[in-house]
Amino acid sequence: MQTRIKKLLVLLLSLCLLFSGCAGIEATKNTAEEPAVTKSESTAPKTDPTEFANETPAESASKAPATFSPDQIPAYADDPFIALHNNEPYFDIADYAAKSFETYSELDELGRCGTVMACVGKDLMPTEKRGNISSVKPSGWHSVQYDFVDGGSLYNRCHLIGYQLSGENANERNLITGTRSMNTEGMLPFENMVADYVKETGNHVLYRVTPVFQGNDLVARGVVMEAKSMEDNGDGVCFCVFAYNNEPGVTIDYATGASTLSSASAATTTQKQTTTQKQTTTQNQTTTKKQTTTQKQTTTKKTVLTGTGSYILNTNTKKFHNPSCSSVKQMNESNKWEYSGSREEIIGMGYDPCKRCNP
Amino acid sequence: MKLIVCLDDKNGMLFNHRRQSRDQNVTADILAMTAGSRLYINAYSAPLFEGQAVTVAEDMLSLANEEDYCFVENLHVAEYADRIKEVILYKWNRRYPGDFFFDLDITDPRQWQLSSAVKFAGNSHETITKERYIYADKN
Structure with a gap:
């Protein structure tokens, strides 16, 4: 009996620690030295987007339609994205302070994501590699593969605010069912x-992404992406675009997320429906590995020049070395340059040959 | 002239009238490379070279002589092809949105020879590749 009570107490204590720990992570992401990032949740404002259709950016700049109708979006014509509103965001940066924050809409009654918004600063960006997000099943999610799609999988769990901007991992309010093309060609x-x-x-x-759904569709037709740099009033970054949630060669039923080969593709390609998550993961890993190898080979080939050598330059000491030189291992990465060219060119750049390896 | 251009993976230069990217290590490398020579830029690029000894001229592609460098961000250059004897590319090794692209074809090895390629870490870019192409018409 005493053992059972002991076990129960340990479990309760663990749960308390777990929840208090999670709450701490939710509220602040930064170290004590940095200002805390505001993190809040909001529901998407129910604004009628059609009222902005004929306005100029200046007239509607202070308004912020957070929902868009697919009727407003030009039909897909091969490009993964299209500029909207003369590439001027609908929001007005004057309404915001240049201080990092991020907000995520609650899921609606169909489990769909809404508008997300962030003021992206260095303090919001991740300092660790992305974690596993496979626990999230966004609305309309299907694990389906086509052999002609880059990476194999038709759908990715698409971050609305990209991981590299806000460091959000498995946040269900930030992940939608998006095609590989939208993820890598449209948004990335x-x-x-x-x-x-x-x-x-x-x-x-200042950065905002709005998924655009038709009626009760579970899969978005695309996303509106808006951004404007704050300190320089948009001189550095300014865009307002729609990224299409399409995949060439595939017909998508946006109501459910089901997909079929387009008639043009059907004759030449094969479809592989994956039924288990395990299979999908294994296949993805294989594809990624293959791609990495190919990419590395391409890069290496590109930098080797006929009749010239490869050298490592130390931009700090102004010495150059053979790649196998023992000094290279001791070199600070930030001072290391890989150079393919002639010895004379390097000397002409003010570098001296290493006396140890005598390149 | 010697042309200096920054490009993404798709030979893009600008999106929505703005440079796709910038990196202070590239600017520093350009200044080091062109030290002792004339470096032309136009007004659009001036904020990248504040306080530096550069020559700002909107018609730099017409003005530059054979040994001068021209750093180009927002100009098409193909019509000046016969005046360009060297091209220095800084590649971001990233994909950005683009609506203005580099229009000089340097892919024909009979005309343009890759003389050197160097990879280095940027300030905000993991790896930047600098490639130098020399015009060598062998036709």
Whole structure:
């Protein structure tokens, strides 16, 4: 009996610690030295988007439609995204302070994500590699593979605010069912642009992503992405685009997420429906490994020049080495340059050959 | 002239009239490389080179002589192809949105020879590749 009571007490204590720990993580993500990032949750404002259709950016700048109708979006025409509203966000940065925050809408009654918004600063960005997000099943989620889709899987768990911007992992309010193309061709380039700008300048970017659903569809037709850099009033970053949730060669039933090969693709390709998560994971890992190997080979090939050698330059000491030189291992990574070219060119750049390896 | 251009994976330069990216290590490398030579830029690029000895001219592609460098961010250059004898590319090794692209074709090895390639860490970019192409018309 005493043992049972002891076990119960340990369990209760563990639960208390677990929940208090989680709450702490939710509220603050930063170290004590950095200002705390505001993190809040909100429901998407129910604004009628059609009222903005004929307005100029200046007229509607202070308004912020958080829902869009697919009727407002031009039909897909091969490009993964299209500019909206003259590439000017609907929000007005004057309404916000240049201080990091992130907000996520509650899921609606169909379990769908709504508008998410962040003021992206360096303090919001992740310091660790992305974690596992496979526990989240966004609305309309299907694990389905096509052999012609990059990586194999038709759908990705698409971050609305990219991981590289806000460091959110398995947040169900930030993940939608998105095609591989939308994820990598439509959204990622914009996330890269914002992330690199923030890292380079230390400035903030006001950033909002709105998934666009038709009626009761479970899968979004695409996302509206808006961003504007704050400290320089948009000189660095400014865009308002719609990224299409399409995959060339696949017809998607947006109501459910089911998919079929487009008639044009059916004759030349095969579809593999994956029934277990395990199979999907294994296959993805294999594909990723293959891609990495191919990519590495390509990169290496590219930098080897005929009739020239490969050298390692130390930008600090202004010495250059053979790649196998023992000094290379001791070199600070930030001072290390891999160089493919002629010895004379390197000397012409002001570098001296290492006396140890005599390149 | 010697052309200096920054490109993403799809040869993009700008999106919505703004540079796709920037990196202070690239700017520093450009200044080091062009030290002792004339470096032309136009007004759009001036904020990247504040306080530096550069020549700002909107018509730099017409003005530059054979040994001058021109850093180009928002201009098409193909019509000046016969004046360009060297191209220095800084590749971000990233994919950004683009609506303005590099329009000089340097893929024909009979005309353009890759002379050197170097990879280095940027301030905000993991790896930047600098490639130098020399015009060598062998037709």
